[in-house]
Amino acid sequence: MNKPLILISNDDSIFSQGINILVEVAKKFGEVIVVAPDSPQSAKSNALTLEIPLFVREIDIFEDVKAYKCSGTPADCVKIAINQILKRKPDLVLSGINHGSNTSVNILYSGTVAAAMEGCIHEINSIAFSITTYDTNIDFELAKNHCEKIIKYVMENNLENGTCLNVNIPHIKLHDSKGIKVCRQTKGMWAEEFEKRTHPRNNRDYYWITGTFVNLAKDETDNDIWAVKNNYTAVVPIKIDLTNYLEINRIKSVLETEHYL
Amino acid sequence: MNKPLILISNDDSIFSQGINILVEVAKKFGEVIVVAPDSPQSAKSNALTLEIPLFVREIDIFEDVKAYKCSGTPADCVKIAINQILKRKPDLVLSGINHGSNTSVNILYSGTVAAAMEGCIHEINSIAFSITTYDTNIDFELAKNHCEKIIKYVMENNLENGTCLNVNIPHIKLHDSKGIKVCRQTKGMWAEEFEKRTHPRNNRDYYWITGTFVNLAKDETDNDIWAVKNNYTAVVPIKIDLTNYLEINRIKSVLETEHYL
Numbered sequence: 001m002n003k004p005l006i007l008i009s010n011d012d013s014i015f016s017q018g019i020n021i022l023v024e025v026a027k028k029f030g031e032v033i034v035v036a037p038d039s040p041q042s043a044k045s046n047a048l049t050l051e052i053p054l055f056v057r058e059i060d061i062f063e064d065v066k067a068y069k070c071s072g073t074p075a076d077c078v079k080i081a082i083n084q085i086l087k088r089k090p091d092l093v094l095s096g097i098n099h100g101s102n103t104s105v106n107i108l109y110s111g112t113v114a115a116a117m118e119g120c121i122h123e124i125n126s127i128a129f130s131i132t133t134y135d136t137n138i139d140f141e142l143a144k145n146h147c148e149k150i151i152k153y154v155m156e157n158n159l160e161n162g163t164c165l166n167v168n169i170p171h172i173k174l175h176d177s178k179g180i181k182v183c184r185q186t187k188g189m190w191a192e193e194f195e196k197r198t199h200p201r202n203n204r205d206y207y208w209i210t211g212t213f214v215n216l217a218k219d220e221t222d223n224d225i226w227a228v229k230n231n232y233t234a235v236v237p238i239k240i241d242l243t244n245y246l247e248i249n250r251i252k253s254v255l256e257t258e259h260y261l
Numbered sequence: 262m263n264k265p266l267i268l269i270s271n272d273d274s275i276f277s278q279g280i281n282i283l284v285e286v287a288k289k290f291g292e293v294i295v296v297a298p299d300s301p302q303s304a305k306s307n308a309l310t311l312e313i314p315l316f317v318r319e320i321d322i323f324e325d326v327k328a329y330k331c332s333g334t335p336a337d338c339v340k341i342a343i344n345q346i347l348k349r350k351p352d353l354v355l356s357g358i359n360h361g362s363n364t365s366v367n368i369l370y371s372g373t374v375a376a377a378m379e380g381c382i383h384e385i386n387s388i389a390f391s392i393t394t395y396d397t398n399i400d401f402e403l404a405k406n407h408c409e410k411i412i413k414y415v416m417e418n419n420l421e422n423g424t425c426l427n428v429n430i431p432h433i434k435l436h437d438s439k440g441i442k443v444c445r446q447t448k449g450m451w452a453e454e455f456e457k458r459t460h461p462r463n464n465r466d467y468y469w470i471t472g473t474f475v476n477l478a479k480d481e482t483d484n485d486i487w488a489v490k491n492n493y494t495a496v497v498p499i500k501i502d503l504t505n506y507l508e509i510n511r512i513k514s515v516l517e518t519e520h521y522l
Contacts, residue, residue, distance in 0.1 A: 045306035045336075046369045053458070053467040075306075075370070080468060083454045105382055107503060108307045109336070121366055121450045149521045157515055162448070163505045165512075179522040182513040184504040187423070189382045193344045197314070206314040207341060237512055238503035242368060243445040244424045247498040251426075252443040254418055255496065260410045261440040 004030030004155065007090040007119070009077045010098065011041040011111030014059065014069045018097035021140045022129060023062050025147045026094055029155060033090075034062060035081035037111075038069035042100075044111040046118070047073045054080060074115035082122055092155065093119025096129035096167075097143055103132075103168050103224040103234065104186035104215070113166055113238070120164035120240050125154050127164060132228050133171035142174045146233045149180065162241055168224055168234040181232035186223035187216040265291030265416065268351040268380070270338045272302040272359060272372025275320065275330045279358035282401045283390060284323050286408045287355055290416060294351075295323060296342035298372075299330035303361075305372040307379070308334045315341060335376035343383055353416065354380025357390030357428075358404055364393075364429050364485040364495065365447040365476070374427055374499070381425035381501050386415050388425060393489050394432035403435045407494045410441065423502055429485055429495045442493035447484035448477040 006026045010019045014036035026032045035056075055071040068085055070077045078093060095115035102110040112128045119126030127150060131143050146169055159165065166185075170177070193211035198204070217223055227234035254260070267287045271280045275297035287293045296317075316332040329346055331338045339354060356376035363371040373389045380387030388411060392404050407430055420426065427446075431438070454472035459465070478484055488495035515521070 040312075043309040043311050045308045045375070047306045047308040048304040048370050048470055050304050050470055051301075053469050054455075055465070055467050057465075076470070079451075079454050079470070083472075084457065084468065105501065108378065108382075108501060109309050114306070117369065121369075123450075150516070153512075153516045153521055157512075160505070160508055163508055166503075180516055182509050182516055184506065184509065185502050187502065189384075190340075193340050194315075196345065204316070204318075206316050207345065208314050209309060209311055209337070209340070211344075235512065235516065236503075237505040237508040239505045240366065240369060240503075241446050241448065242427075242497075242499035242503070244421070244498040244500045245445065247421055247424055248443050248445065251414075251418075251496065251498055255411070255414045255441055255443055260414055 004091040005086065005088060006030050006032045006092045006094060007081050007086065008032060008034045008094045009036045009074055009115040010096050011037065011044060011074045012099055013037050013040050014067060016099065017138065018099050021144060022094055022097050022147060023065055025144055026151065029151055032065045033086060034065060034067035035070055035077045035085055037074060037077060038071055041073050041111045043109045044073045045109050046075050046114040049073060049076050056080060074111040075118045078115050078118035090124055093124050093126040098130035100130065100134050101132035101168050101228065102130040102166060103228065104188040107166055107185060107238065116164045117240055120162065123161055125159050127154060127167060129167045129169065131169045131171055138171065139173065142172060142177050143169045145174055146180060150235065163237050163239055166236045166238050168228050170228045170231055172231055176231055178231045180235055181227040182235045183227050184223050185236050186225040189214050189216065265352040266347065266349060267291050267293045267353045267355060268342050268347065269293060269295045269355045270297045270335055270376040271357050272298065272305060272335045274298050274301050275328060277360065278399065279360055282405060283355055283358050283408060284326055286405050290412055293326045294347060295326060295328035296331055296338045296346055298335060298338060299332055302334050302372045304370045305334045306370050307336050307375040310334060310337050317341060335372040336379045339376050339379035351385055354385050354387040359391035361391065361395050362393035362429050362489065363391040363427060364489065365449040368427055368446060368499065377425045378501055381423065384422055386420050388415060388428060390428045390430065392430045392432055399432065400434065403433060403438050404430045406435055407441060411496065424498050424500055427497045427499050429489050431489045431492055433492055437492055439492045441496055442488040443496045444488050445484050446497050447486040450475050450477065
């Protein structure tokens with residue numbers, strides 16, 4: 001029997017420290033192949049590269065692991081891995097470990113999460129991992145421990161078709177962790193998002209995206225932001241079917257009536 | 262009292278025909294302001310422009326409507342409109358009319374849908390419109406009629422907080438339409454997604470994303486692909502909270518146990 005085949009991607013690029021840690025953990029579970037962006041692709045969401053071609057090159061940077069760098073987005077990487085690079089469908093798609101948290105609404109902008117969603121679209125068990133720090137000197141001990149546990153859980157139990165996991169690991173010491181918390185995506189948004197500057201030559205305005213995050217669910221104790229703030233690793237099961245089923249009938253009862261048709 | 266303020270964006274660029282049609286319809290409901298990409302941004306999903314600044318310029322292309330072209334993605338456009346350009350929070354965010362369908366899983370890749378999702382994140386009633394054709398000679402009569410009805414519905418009834426609408430209008434004659442159908446996102450994916458070619462100079466391979474769509478819910482009669490194929494305009498209420506609430510307890514019952522902690 002074949003060993004499980006594990007595809008790893010990310011959005012920080014194949015040269016990031018986080019992907020190295022994830023490769024190291026994943027090797028315990030099967031044959032690992034990395035297909036990841038050749039440059040940082042943060043906040044690329046599920047974007048695809050349609051207007052220009054994709055370039056892929058094998059690269060020898062991980063011990064005993066085949067790896068390919070790709071000129072596209074995280075979603076491109078997972079697609080091209082499954083369709084062109086891998087000889088069989090992988091048993092697991094892992095993304096990360098992202099440098100910086102992907103809690104709350106950031107899940108919608110994240111390229112890390114998008115890579116896991118792409119695996120999920122292809123009906124493969126998929127997990128996105130992030131560590132909640134941008135430090136250059138990261139202690140990955142807890143991350144390694146919890147990545148291993150969550151991968152083990154998924155391989156032993158499988159995820160429901162159409163659902164993948166979004167995992168955020170706090171940057172704390174292993175012994176300070178309170179464990180793993182399965183929870184919901186926090187309601188939130190970014191506010192005052194731009195810094196306006198003036199071009200030095202033509203005096204025209206330009207803008208940098210910046211801003212502060214607003215937590216719109218501060219009283220909840222069952223969401224991902226609460227979990228990481230309270231020293232838990234937050235695991236949110238997320239769906240690729242965005243339908244709000246509870247709203248279908250309410251809208252239908254008015255919008256499909258004679259008045260509107 | 263102020264007239265309702267309506268923000269319009271899209272992903273085909275401010276110069277597309279579809280946005281022109283949407284502006285024309287929206288003017289019946291209030292004061293319209295357009296902030297849209299200065300170049301095509303298809304398949305950009307919810308991507309944000311973080312590494313380079315955004316440039317915005319007023320442009321006089323719509324009758325009696327202020328318009329701004331922006332160098333960023335659809336999500337950037339909605340963010341910068343709300344934060345920098347508009348004097349008050351809009352009452353409605355409209356996106357489209359996109360040239361080409363955004364049914365099924367394409368909702369995850371679509372820049373058109375992302376613009377509506379961004380409005381929804383800001384707690385504004387938001388709707389994404391697409392017409393299911395890439396023809397250059399489009400009959401927009403049905404689209405105008407149904408856009409007007411759906412906008413009217415949303416302004417009269419409001420959407421639930423955290424939910425926006427994804428609308429796909431078939432490219433058929435007005436009198437051939439069977440009406441509006443509120444339905445679910447079709448389960449589906451893209452297969453055989455790449456065309457491999459060889460670089461003329463260095464003999465290296467490169468890839469174009471292509472492929473065929475696979476409908477994984479062919480027997481359903483309550484999804485968006487079924488609706489547009491059967492001459493209905495498909496309206497799918499979609500959520501920005503991706504949490505699979507039904508799975509939280511099942512995963513919790515195993516993953517939070519001693520065995521895994």
